[in-house]
Amino acid sequence: MKNVFDTLKERGFIEQCTHEEEIKEMLEKEKVTFYIGFDPTADSLHVGHFLTIMAMAHMQQAGHQPIALIGGGTTMIGDPTGKTDMRKMMTKEIIANNAECFKKQLSKLVNFEDDAALMVNNSDWLLDLNYVEFLREIGAHFSVNRMLSAECYKQRMEKGLTFLEFNYMLMQSYDFLELNRRYGCALQLGGNDQWSNILGGVELIRRKESKPAFGMTFTLLTTSEGKKMGKTEKGAVWLDADKTSPYEFYQYWRNIEDTAVIKCLKLLTFLPMNQINELAALEGAEINQAKEVLAFEITKIIHGESEAKKAEDAAKALFAGGGKGGSIPTTELSVDELGNGLDILTLMQKASLIATRSEGRRLVQQGGVRINDVKVETIDRIVTSEDFTDQELMIRKGKKVHHRISLQ
Structure with a gap:
């Protein structure tokens, strides 16, 4: 059977490894318990998570055991990685709800039955930590100078890095140590922006437990301009059908x-x-x-x-110009709401195609709005019942956003 390391390599997942040859040999000869962390900052996963979930699925299909670690504890602090501002605090209730939503979405690709995969919450050990004991047991193994050289902290230093956020690397490293002690987890996977945090956990286990531990990061989904994929004019591309x-x-x-x-x-x-x-x-x-x-x-x-x-x-x-697909985003408009006609900006606001009238005005002036594939020339354009064919009309915003208005 093909080694999953070769599969991941061939498909372009792997960016960096702590000990490439050892990892490859381990994945070939053993059933490996590994983990990937997910901070439940929203009630849905998004496209940015999708690549690591696919890697998790490939690993499980090859016979290895995934742990999806929900950051119920770390989310209450915030990860500075890739951020220029501090993350908003969240309540335990919101975090628990988000975690449950994550599990439903992960289950589409990962089998959690009979402990084939585990979902664990780091609040189980982080929220009851004794601060002095944590400093003595964990903090003593981290160099502040080395931590400050990590890219995630460099970015935040310009605006001010709080001590709260500075603890994040220690807590994530401690997660790996706890998972190693509790479940024999020997490998942490994550996006390449997590490299510094992953190294912290690998080195902590090797020092504290005198056991091998490994880390592997994956390429990030980016555009040709280097921006993270998964963003649109409306925001993130979510895996939840109600959001996207x-x-x-x-x-x-x-x-x-x-x-x-x-x-x-x-x-x-x-x-x-x-x-x-x-x-x-x-x-x-x-x-x-x-x-x-x-x-x-x-x-x-x-x-x-x-x-x-x-x-x-x-x-x-x-x-093809038909505009009859059942999955096209649709706004229902009553005959009474339409009345004798609505101006194009009001109609676009009702369809949530623009946030403000000034945004709509700019779009029209730039030639970026079409009704039934005819360019709207002026913001004074009034949409009436005569614009509807079979009680429907199509609005196109820009080149890619299509929206149906259904007259009821």
Whole structure:
């Protein structure tokens, strides 16, 4: 059977390893318990988490045991990684609710039955720590000079790094130590922005327990400009269908830049490499075929095959000019609300396509709004019942955002 290390390497996951040859040998010869941390700062996972979840699924399919560590304790402090501002504090009740939502979403890719995977909350050990004992047992092993050289702290030093946040590396390292003691966890995985924190835990276990421990980080999903993928004008691309509809989710992947398509097919789908290599040979306009495969496969993983098919049909209907797909975001408008007509800015506000009228005014002035594929020339454009065909009309914002208005 193929070593999962080779699978992860071939598909482009692995960025850095603490001890590459030892990790490869361990994954080939042993059943390894590993963990990935998730801070429950929202009630849904988002695209930024998706890559590490896929890695977790590959690892489990190869016979290894995942631990999804929910940061119920660390979330009450905040991780400075990748932030220029301090994270908002959260209550225990909100954190518990978010953790439950995470488990439902993770279960689409990871099997938690019969302890095939575990979900653990670090609040179990962090919230009752004795501060003096923690400093003596853990703090003594960390160099402040070395911690300040970590990129995550450098970024925050410019605006002011609180002692609260400074403790985050110690707490995450202690998580790894606790998981090692309780479950025999020997490997921590995470995004490449977690490298400094992961190293802290690996070194702590080796010093305290005199046992091998390992860390491995994954490439981050970024655009050609180096920005993290998973953001739209509306904000994050969520895995929860109520936050990002299956259609919007499909469209996000259908419209990613050409240079990212094959990378995403390797990282975010289970398609075999020979099929991906065939898609990689496509050039010019044919790349759109690869994008359609990518969008369908990812939407199928997260939302199921039925929703993926609906989203695909809706996208094709729009492209063909029909606009009849059942998954297109829709706002229902009553005949009374429409009255003798609504101006375009009011209609767009009702459809939540703009946050302010000034935003809508700029869009119209820049030629970025269309009704039934006809450009809106002025903000004085009044939409009336005559604009509707079969009680429906389509608004297009920019090149990629389509929205149906249904007259009831």
